[in-house]
Amino acid sequence: MLRLHRVQPDATLWADRATYPDRLIFHTPEWLRFIAECQNAEPLLATVTDAGQPVGHFTGLLSRRFGMRILGSPMAGWTTSYLGFTLHPDVSRRAALGALMPFAFGEAGAAHLEIRDRGLTPADLGGLGLRWDSAPTAVIDLNPGEDELFGAMASACRRNIRKAAKSGVTVEEVDPDPAFADEFYDQLRDVFAKQNLVPTYSVERVRSLIRHLGPAGRVLLLRARDAEGRGIATAILPWHHRAMYFWGGASYRSGQHLRPNETLIWHALRWAKARGLTEFDFVGGNAYKEKYGTTEVAVPWARRSRSPLVAHLRDAAKQGFAFKQRTVARLISAR
Numbered sequence: 001m002l003r004l005h006r007v008q009p010d011a012t013l014w015a016d017r018a019t020y021p022d023r024l025i026f027h028t029p030e031w032l033r034f035i036a037e038c039q040n041a042e043p044l045l046a047t048v049t050d051a052g053q054p055v056g057h058f059t060g061l062l063s064r065r066f067g068m069r070i071l072g073s074p075m076a077g078w079t080t081s082y083l084g085f086t087l088h089p090d091v092s093r094r095a096a097l098g099a100l101m102p103f104a105f106g107e108a109g110a111a112h113l114e115i116r117d118r119g120l121t122p123a124d125l126g127g128l129g130l131r132w133d134s135a136p137t138a139v140i141d142l143n144p145g146e147d148e149l150f151g152a153m154a155s156a157c158r159r160n161i162r163k164a165a166k167s168g169v170t171v172e173e174v175d176p177d178p179a180f181a182d183e184f185y186d187q188l189r190d191v192f193a194k195q196n197l198v199p200t201y202s203v204e205r206v207r208s209l210i211r212h213l214g215p216a217g218r219v220l221l222l223r224a225r226d227a228e229g230r231g232i233a234t235a236i237l238p239w240h241h242r243a244m245y246f247w248g249g250a251s252y253r254s255g256q257h258l259r260p261n262e263t264l265i266w267h268a269l270r271w272a273k274a275r276g277l278t279e280f281d282f283v284g285g286n287a288y289k290e291k292y293g294t295t296e297v298a299v300p301w302a303r304r305s306r307s308p309l310v311a312h313l314r315d316a317a318k319q320g321f322a323f324k325q326r327t328v329a330r331l332i333s334a335r
Contacts, residue, residue: 002095004046004058004103013045017057020086022119025218025240026074027059027086034212035080038205039063044071044108048087048096056087056096060115062108071110073117079201081137081245081283082299084117093117094124097302101128105306114303122300132302136285138294142273149269152293160259161266167258168227171267176214180221181206184234187250194253206236209247213238220244222267224251224260233260237268243279244272265292 007013014029025031032043041061048056060073060083073083085096097120104113116135125132142149150158174180185203192199213219218240224233232255236248246268251261269280282289285296 001050002055002091002099003049004099004107005049006044006046006103006107009043009045013047016054017086020056021089023086023241024082024118024243025213025238025245026080026083027057028216028218028240030212030216030218031080031238032059032061034209035061035074035078037208037212038201039072039075039078041072046103048085048091048099050091055091056085058085058096058100058103059083060108062110065112068111069109071104071108071113073113073115075114076301077200079205079247081281082116082118084115084120087119093119094128097124098128101304104304111306112303113305114301116299116301118299120300120302121298125300125302128304130302130304132300134298135301136296136298138282138285138289138292139297140269140280140282140292140294142269142278142280146270146273149273149293150266154291154293157262157291160262164224164259164263169232169258169260169263170225171263172223172225173271174221174223176210176219176221178207178210178214180223180234181210183223183231184236184248184250187234187252188248190252191250206248209236209238219247220268220271222264224255224264226255226258226260230255232256232258233264235261235264235268237272239272239275239277242277243281244268244277246280246282262291 009029017023017027035041036043039061041063044060044062046058047054048058060071063070063072072078074080085093087093087096104110122132181203185206188199210219218238220237220239222235222237223231226232233251234249238245238247249261249264272280282294
């Protein structure tokens with residue numbers, strides 16, 4: 001029977017966590033410091049044991065909402081793709097999830113739990129009292145050669161990449177500097193304005209990500225310039241172990257006819273492949289990503305509350321945030 005035991009992080013713990021083949025950048029100390037800072041949350045780390053022997057780890061963060069303790073692994077809105085478990089290959093993820101329930105609502109004292117684990121599937125969730133939403137992601141296998149990767153893209157996507165090159169669009173790799181966040185965020189505002197919306201997070205979150213991941217060399221920052229040297233698009237791409245992730249991309253509407261976004265992704269794919277990474281994860285499954293030759297992977301977002309009232313408050317907060325975003329956008333537009 002699997003059990004979870006809360007532990008305090010130290011060098012030995014981090015060294016052990018770094019040996020698991022399913023580890024992600026979202027399990028690293030740099031990423032946890034980023035979330036903790038932006039969400040005013042407390043990292044919660046636990047060791048998974050089987051008959052007293054360590055067989056894995058759990059990663060989450062505790063925060064307070066409506067006066068209650070919330071255990072997010074992660075929570076929606078944290079701009080964090082997956083947390084959950086790192087486990088030995090022969091350990092059942094469903095069994096680990098089952099062991100998480102008494103730990104979350106017992107030792108951790110949570111009133112609400114959310115988890116999105118990269119290795120969990122809908123088949124793992126039944127019978128555990130969980131509700132879940134389908135939250136697939138789109139990934140690209142980087143093992144094929146560059147020609148094969150390029151050929152797997154839709155013909156229109158390939159044409160756009162060639163068009164950008166002929167139009168003089170260039171891509172540069174930017175040194176990790178929180179000042180890059182301001183450029184990215186200005187473009188992001190323009191992206192959201194096109195849909196009569198505003199960004200769902202502040203520029204400080206972008207600065208925090210770069211500040212924490214930059215010194216560890218775990219984020220690729222890209223800028224696309226037009227033929228006159230003007231910055232027209234940017235991308236932020238954390239990476240670690242075997243995978244790169246598309247955390248954010250933005251561009252000015254005035255330069256989108258030059259197709260810089262496709263060029264940024266193509267540059268990132270080649271950069272990641274050259275460094276031995278084997279997967280590019282778009283962290284979400286929107287239709288526009290299919291043009292890059294992606295494969296959809298099911299990654300459910302599961303949740304469980306101590307009581308129906310807590311579940312209702314969670315859903316109401318989500319709806320309230322969406323309403324606030326639309327309202328702020330209308331006010332800005334009216335000005």
